Amino acid sequence: MSAALKYDWSVYKKRRIQFVLGLVATFFLMFSLGEVKSVTSFPGPVIWIAWLVLVVFPLAFRFALTPCPRCGKALHFKKGFGYPFSPACLNCGLKINSENQPEIK
Numbered sequence: 032m033s034a035a036l037k038y039d040w041s042v043y044k045k046r047r048i049q050f051v052l053g054l055v056a057t058f059f060l061m062f063s064l065g066e067v068k069s070v071t072s073f074p075g076p077v078i079w080i081a082w083l084v085l086v087v088f089p090l091a092f093r094f095a096l097t098p099c100p101r102c103g104k105a106l107h108f109k110k111g112f113g114y115p116f117s118p119a120c121l122n123c124g125l126k127i128n129s130e131n132q133p134e135i136k
């Protein structure tokens with residue numbers, strides 16, 4: 032019999048997948064538009080920069096601002112600084128994907 036999950040990481044996992052797919056699509060777009068061959072060829076760089084600004088940056092911020100299931104604050108954002116690769120919540124220290132860490136006091 033498995034114990035019930037104490038913390039729900041479904042929102043975090045969904046946003047992480049969206050962010051990673053956005054990054055992968057960025058590299059695919061970069062190569063398919065010929066960005067690597069010629070930086071000045073129009074409209075490749077314009078489409079690529081628009082993709083970064085309009086899709087990837089919002090996905091990155093959305094991922095970094097995912098609420099922590101324990102403290103409710105942003106998982107990867109604290110006092111104006113973000114670190115999307117941190118292994119734990121920057122505000123309360125809850126490890127990512129942990130199921131039963133003790134509550135904060």
Ligand SMILES: [Zn+2]
Nearest residue numbers: 099102120123
């Ligand atoms: Zn937290």
